[in-house]
Amino acid sequence: MTPPRWADWLLELFVAPHLLEDVQGDLHEVFYKQVREVGLHKARRKFIWAVLNYLNPFFIRRKPREYSQPTNTVMIRNYSKIALRNLSRHKTYTFINVSGLAMGIACAILIFTLINYHLSFDSFHSHADRIYRFVTEQHRETVSYKPNVPNPFGKVFRDDYTFGEKVARIATADGVLLTIQHGQQIRKFKDDVAFTEIDFFDIFNYPLRKGSIKTALADPNTAIITEKMAQKLFGDSDPINRTFRVENKIDLRVTGILADLPPNTARRTEIYVSYNTLKQYDEWMANEEAWGGMNSAMQCFVRLRPGVTAAQVEEVLPAYVKKYRPTNKNVHHYKLQPLDDIHFDGRYGGTITRRNLWVLGGIALFLIGTACINFVNLATAQALRRSKEVGVRKVLGSVRGQLFWQFITETGFITTLALLLAGLAAWALLPFINDWLGAQLTLNPFADWKPAVFLPVLGLLVTFFSGSYPGLILAGFQPVMALKGKLSHQNVGGFNVRRTLIVGQFAISQVLIIGMIVIANQMRYSTQSDLGFNKEAVVMLPVASDSKLQTMKTLHQRLTRIPGVKTASLCQAAPASNYNVWNTSPRYDNRTEDEAFSVSVKAADEQYVPLFDLKLVAGRNLLPSDTTKEFIVNEMFARKLGLKSAQELIGKPLSLNNDKLAGPIVGVVQDFHDRSFHENINAVCLMSASDRYESYAVRIDMKTVGPTLAALEKTWSQMHPDQVFEYQFLDEHIANFYRTEDLMLHVVEVFAAIAIFIGCLGLYGLVSFMATQKTKEIGIRKALGSSVGQILWIFGKEFSRLILVAFLVATPVAYYLMNTWLKSFIFRVDLGLGVFLSAILGTLLIAFLTVGFKSAKAALMNPVKALRSE
Known part of the structure; x- marks a missing residue:
């Protein structure tokens, strides 16, 4: 049941190529209508006459008007003018898109900055791939992990084996009393001090500004300090050969000045004292026979010789257990930990795990993706309004590619504006993020090539993914159908894709909401449960x-x-x-x-x-x-x-x-x-x-x-x-047990709020699309007596279904993730039904508030106006 093929040949012969597809589509629609009305035989005859009537009597091939090809500059200028005109005319549409994209991009920028900061830790040291720390696995009734080794381990290993190019021990004392005398004035405060073997500065790249690294710590009672610490201790005066006192018993002479430590290093100590001074501070730690116990302050680092592997070294380490701890029930297993793993391994005191960084990266992608999805939803909801514009442009000679790039240009303007706002927001929030995380994040595209590349690439990707689908839909409109107003929601992507995307958005949002509720419940349980002792109103003071x-x-x-x-x-x-x-x-x-x-x-x-x-x-x-x-x-x-x-x-x-x-x-x-x-x-x-x-x-x-x-x-x-007076309330000290969980709770709260906001924008886009598509239906229903409540339910049942489907998707995922997280607690809350009910009810309430205005506006619309638009 097809039109005569020779009729199509006539069209191909006489119709200009840029109009052929639209003309064929229009005439084929006429043919199928005639088949239904008069049958196939008569329809074919009518189709032939329709083709002949379409062509001019002289069968002269119609050619498009000759236009001079505009230059790229002119085209870009025209695209820009039209884009700005459209965006300024539809301010609500522009505001929603810009705010959604800006929020998602700002989160992505901050997360990128955080990931970049953590991945750069201690990467600046020379031969970093050959630097390791000796650590200990203690096997008793359970296995525990210690970032240190017995005090004499480093010296014995250096004497027994040649695996290490350099071996150095460092014993860090936290919060020791420092006293400096300036004339008659005595200043005192507390800071960390590290007793260090000189090879430590051959292993690590901490450059010396003043003094000689080979002799600075050769003598007892000598110290190297950073430039920042020198300013703190001695002001603007020359610190070399100046003295200060540690714990009111050890006088130290400054023999070298280190460059200030970079922010991306795990080593934060700013005072380094000669190792042969350690005995004056702690005789037990300086004891070269003390294999019986360990102090977490004592650590040992090695830079292996080229070609030596960690596995080769670990093969010989069990001999020390047999030799020095043969009968001890606390069995030691000495291991080598790579330098680039120190910052990330939580078993040995690492700050953050790589898995958490990738989770943050995934959240950033999700937020960017949902912002792009919302743009697509809103853009396709507006597509029917622009159909006649597209039809006119095509009739006047615009080709599909020009229309596509026209829309991409509009998307580029929105993305650029969102990127600028996001960059300003991220830059303004960095000081608060640094205080919150205790980090030193920086965002300077002019000083670091990574953000300089990341920001424009991010802008291009957002523009492409946000604008491509709506651009292809708009550019693909058939001009005859567009001008006749015969386009329907199937021509702009339908509901199914949009529904799927919104279900995905709200599924992730509900996972975050459930996670937030579970973490908050666990935190409340940890800090408010009976600990078996009374922690309230207790102040802990130090013994001098x-x-x-x-x-x-x-x-x-x-x-x-x-x-x-x-x-x-x-x-x-x-x-x-x-x-x-x-x-x-x-x-x-x-x-x-x-x-x-x-x-x-x-x-x-x-x-x-x-x-x-x-x-x-x-x-x-x-x-x-x-x-x-x-x-x-x-x-x-x-x-x-x-x-x-x-x-x-x-x-x-x-x-x-x-x-x-x-x-x-x-x-x-x-x-x-x-x-x-x-x-x-x-x-x-x-x-x-x-x-x-x-x-x-x-x-x-x-x-x-x-x-x-x-x-x-x-x-x-x-x-x-x-001495320096300090105190701490016991309940505050116990709360510090859960500092990581508290930080995680706040992070999840922020991301959940952002995800809900972006998801609500997507829901708003869906309701906008429905309101546009159902204008006539609403008018007819109201004319036939439907109430406002019944009209509202048309919208309410749609998003309620989507949220319930999202909940069914999110529940098993959230249960698995939070059950896994709770396993890190021996004493934990249960994942009860109330957690999941709270999440779904909260999401439904937020969704009702989001779509209420748009739905009510559609429900209250004058039915006469809706029907006249037919």
Whole structure:
């Protein structure tokens, strides 16, 4: 049932090529209509006459009018004028597109800057591919990962093997007291200090501005400082050969000035002291025979010789365990960690994982993609309005390519404006992002080639992906149908593609919303649950580094006499703490070997248990003592021993640290969380040991917190005038356990809000399209008596279905992702039905508010006006 082929030949012969497709389409439509009305035979005859009537009587081939080909400059100028005219005429359309694209692009710029910053960490060192850090896997009842090795490891490895071109140890002391005297004025503050072997500066590229790197740290009591630290310590005066004091006991002479550390290095210490000074600061860390334990401050780096692999080195390292730790139940496995992995491996204290960076990159792509999708939705919704414009242009001689580039030019204007706004927004937000993340992100396309390439490439890609589909649709309109107003929504892409894209948008949005709810619930659970002790209104003050026992006792008594102080305790650390933690293997009931598990030891006086409201389930509290004579353990200690009741522990002997600390167990306390909720409750042992006290725990009355803190500072400073006073509330310290999760929560909140906003723009585009396409339907329904509510439901049921479908897609994905995330917590919330119901109800509410105005406007439209437009 096809038209006569020779009739098409006539058209090809006499009709200009640029009009042939449109003419054939129009005449074929006439033919099919005639087939339905008069049958195939008569339709063919009518089709022949239609062709002959279309052609002029003399069968003269009609040619398009000859035009001079405009230059590229003229075409671009014309495109630009028309684009600006269209954009200024439809301000709402322009605003929505620009705001959506700008928000997505701004997020992409910030995420790109963050990824670029992290991936550049320590990449500037020479021979970075041959630099490694020695790390330790500790195998007890579980495996733990430490970024350090025993103190003598570096020296022994350097002496025994030639694998390393350079080997260097570095022991970092955090927050040490620094004192500088300027005439009669004494300045004091706290900062980090690293005791460093000189080969460290051969391994790493930290250039020296003044002094000689070979001799600067050759002598004891010498130091190298950065330019920034020199300004902080000595102002504008020459720092070379100037002295400062560490912990009121070590005088250091400045022998070199380092260039300021770049922001993209894991090493942030700005004071480096000769390694042979370490013994004056900490004799145990300087002990070349101390294989029995490890201090996280001690690290060792190596630059391997060319051709030597990490696997070759790791093959010989087990020999050190057999030689120096043959009977220790805490089995060490020494490994090499590549330099470019130090910043990313969370097991060894890495800041961020590469997986998280790729997740952020995926979020950036998603936000850009959804912004482009919204542009497509809105552009195709506007396509029917521009159909007659396209028809006129085609009749006047415009070809498909010209129309396509016309629309691409309009998209380019929108993208350029969005890119400028996004760049300004990203630049303005960077200081807040840096404060928030504790980073040093910079965005300077003139100083770094990566953003200089990224920004224009991003603009071109957004322009292409946003403008291509609408441009192809508009350029593909048949002029006859466009001028007759016979185009329908099928000609502008239909609903199916748009529906699919919007379902995808809202599925991702709901995944983010569910993630936000789960993380918030877990954070609330972690910080507000009963920890097994009372953390409220407790202030932790430091024990001064030079404090003697009598000084500590005197200050303790003076603190308890301050109005507003309820009680105070001398201790090593709070019940839950990430620092000042000592783990060792216990020996119970005079057994011949240490137990297979480790115990977390906390030195504390007799006020510790009542101050923190620890619950005794058996036995009694510690008696006043300055030395270790007895122990209190927790219920987990009994469970790890396999005992049926805590009462069985009372009176049994216990020894720690190779029998150096021994005494009976006199009490058992109820289990309390000694670490974060990421970890299980450990076996804990409390004991009196004045030589290990490092903190004063002070419970205060929060009604008089201001005057009480001032009195605490005054009293403490009177006893230690040459020290720096610091304090921290215990609940703030515990909140720091979850700093990463808190940061993640805020990031997810921001991205969820942006994703919802962009998704709502897409929904608005769909409703706009529906309102345009259903104008006549709404007019007829209203003329036949439909109410406003019934008209609104036409729109409501459409997006409700889409959101429900998106929810069905998002639910299993969100469940899997959040269940995986929650596995990092030993103590965690359940993924209940309420989480998912909250997400869908919240999304529906936001969607109703988004489409309400446009839907109501369509529902309230005058039906006469709608029907007259037919």
